[in-house]
Amino acid sequence: MSPSLPQRLRRELMATPTDAVVSLVLIVAITAAAVGFLRWALFKAQWVVIQANSTLFAVGRYPIEQQWRLWLLVTLLTAATGLGWGLLRGRRWPLHDRIAAGLLTALALWAPAALSLSLAIQLRWWALTALLLALRWVVGVWGPGWWSGLSPLGRRLLPLGWPLLYLTGMVLISGGLGLTPVSPSEWGGLMLTLLMASFAMLLSFPLGVALALARRSDLPLLRWGSVLYIEFIRGAPLITLLFLGQNILGFLLPGGVAPDRVWRAAWVLTFFCAAYLAEAVRSGLAAVPRGQFEAARALGLTVPQSLARVVLPQALRTALPTMVGQFISLLQDTTLLSLIGLLDLLGTARSVMANPAYLGKNAEVYFTLAVLFWCCCAALGLGSRALERRLDTSRSTTNPSDSAPSPAVA
Amino acid sequence: MPSSPPWWRDRRVIPWLVQGVVGLVVLVVIAFLLGNLVRNLSAAGLLLSWRWLGQPAGFDLSESVLPFNAELPYWRALMAGLVNTLRAVAIGLVGSTLLGTLLGMAAFSSNGLLRRLAVVYVEVIRNIPLLLQLVFWYFVVFLSLPNGTDALQFPGVVLAKSGFYAAGFEQGHWHGPALINGVWHAPLRLSVELTALLTGLIAYTSAFIAEVVRGGIASVAKGQWEAAASLGLHWSITLRRVVLPQALRVIIPGLNSQYIGLAKNSSLAVAVGYTDLYSVAETTLNQTGRAVEVILLLLGAYLVIDLLISAVMNGLNRLVQIRER
DSSP: OOOOHHHHHHHHHOSSHHHHHHHHHHHHHHHHHHHHHHHIIIIIOOTHHHHHTHHHHHHTTOOGGGTHHHHHHHHHHHHHHHHHHHHHHTTOOOHHHHHHHHHHHHHHHHHHHHTTOOHHHHHHHHHHHHHHHHHHHHHHHHHHHHHHHSOHHHHHHGGGHHHHHHHHHHHHHHOBTTBOOOOGGGOOHHHHHHHHHHHHHHHHHHHHHHHHHHHTOSOHHHHHHHHHHHHHHHHSOHHHHHHHHHHTHHHHSOTTTSOOHHHHHHHHHHHHHHHHHHHHHHHHHHHSOHHHHHHHHHTTOOHHHHIIIIIHHHHHHHHHHHHHHHHHHHHHHGGGGGGGTOOBHHHHHHHHHTSGGGTTOHHHHHHHHHHHHHHHHHHHHHHHHHHHHHHOGGGGSOOTTTSOOOTTTO | OOOOOOGGGOTTTHHHHHHHHHHHHHHHHHHHHHHHHHHHHHHTTOOSOOGGGGSBOOOOOSOOSSOOOTTSBHHHHHHHHHHHHHHHHHHHHHHHHHHHHHHHHHTTOSOHHHHHHHHHHHHHHHTSOHHHHHHIIIIIIGGGSOOGGGSEEETTEEEETTEEEEOEEETTEEEOOEEETTEEEOSEEEOHHHHHHHHHHHHHHHHHHHHHHHHHHHTSOHHHHHHHHHTTOOHHHIIIIIIHHHHHHHHHHHHHHHHHHHHHHGGGGGGGTOOOHHHHHHHHHHHHOOHHHHHHHHHHHHHHHHHHHHHHHHHHHHHHHHHHO
């Protein structure tokens, strides 16, 4: 019989007299803090600084007449997300999905209104949310049938839609191929932050895996080169590396070839993240028993085949939590771009607060940014945990503490 | 009779072939970059030289442990910045270790509220960028503190817009903070910039240290807790006397990387206007244009700090391990 609520409360909060005192102090402190915060947020804070600058926070100084391209990109992303979500879940609507759908609906109803966006733009957000949920439902009902009818080649090619979408997004944002070019100096806000983070994540992943393999290689030149690179990057604060990218890259390349300031920072972030990812992957590689590689070789697979088909899939699964942790800190590290004068989310915020009309509105702006970052990072963490559960092959086995090692596995 | 494979598929040749190709590519890239560097630097008249370090800096530092003024040479300015960095790192290490250990231990408290609060703290802090936290502490909290008689006063400690004041020994006597002509004076004073930096760094790093400590404590077998409880020990004594000494073996390597992270993160001081090594180096570069030399000095200095921390922690680790076995 499970204990009743008062019993549980008593055990949790008042197990000993000391605990009772601690609980009392904590409850008073938490209540005071919550009341103080609510009073500030509801009565004192002037949220108009966020409302008036919401476009700036979202996309920076991206030209207004070209912003339809960003709306198109958001629509494409929404559609792809709905498609993927539907295919993944099918007809079932587990609790997590219902919570997510509810949250998204609430967000779509509340956020545009709270930002006092114009009705046209509010309608667009509603339409986007409706599109996402509708696709989730439609694809969930008819998608699995279509999926099983697909040829194996088609199934393998479909995930390639994501990189294709990414490239399309790049073209939409930067222009070219018949679109008016928008120079990187006009990108900003959340868009720049997400773009930098995603760019660095995507490119640092293969680089990190290559570095990790090189570090564990038997070839001394590869090993030492990789060690040198990883330790050099990990020994330096990111800000000094960004500083290096801004001030020295121009000297290292022939005149006129050096990329724009924004892209320099993106490459520095990529090379920085790769070194840390390499360490995460290396620990994953170390967890794969050597027999796996030897067995693959004994079966006649070549070295690249054994690595790609046998060793790496296991190593990456082990390294997944660390790698996602690295990606989360990469997303947070993009705030450092504001220190070298780029207008990422924090840089935009600082430029807004330099405006005399919004002087002294630090608290409102920083609080909003903190909530935004917290949500993005927490979502990444949740996604990582969900992925871990999906990939967990040991889930079917019994509790390791009470099962003797079976000879077949050992 | 099978013909022998071509030489480029010989197992003795392949490793050398791969290394040769990689080595050649790396060499060519490095030669290309260095060649450009030398050509571009000599075109700009900035070829590697260290003589500028002796020239007067011409800028003042808002605060410095070492005596400094604008007439002193650049190397003195960089030294002053380095000492400022070391001061922030040293205080930050002590503070975040204390707070982090307390938080990590709170996760095993018999009080459910305290346990959950520790989890909430870690989850909130870890998912918000450090730089954002630093500017929040500086611009929102510390710069809005009142000065003079309205300052926040606690026994022996005063927190004002002008800085952090604490009681201490001065000329052999114990002195508390005192208000003289509307200005606070105390034996121990930290500028508001350093206070904001330290608050942010300690709050951030302690969340990570709490996780390290929690993991270390969790690694101690459950029977140790139960044995201590059956002997009638309170959980706090069990933790201090039974579990923590065993957990240290796991905790110390984890602490090492957090400490190095704190040392590197201290370079974000530039965002709150504390004159640490990075901020002095940035000013120096803007004035002299000596990008390569300044970056080399910066990277070297942080590398030395990292290695120092690692050396100390490895020594500590060895100590714990020996006592254990």
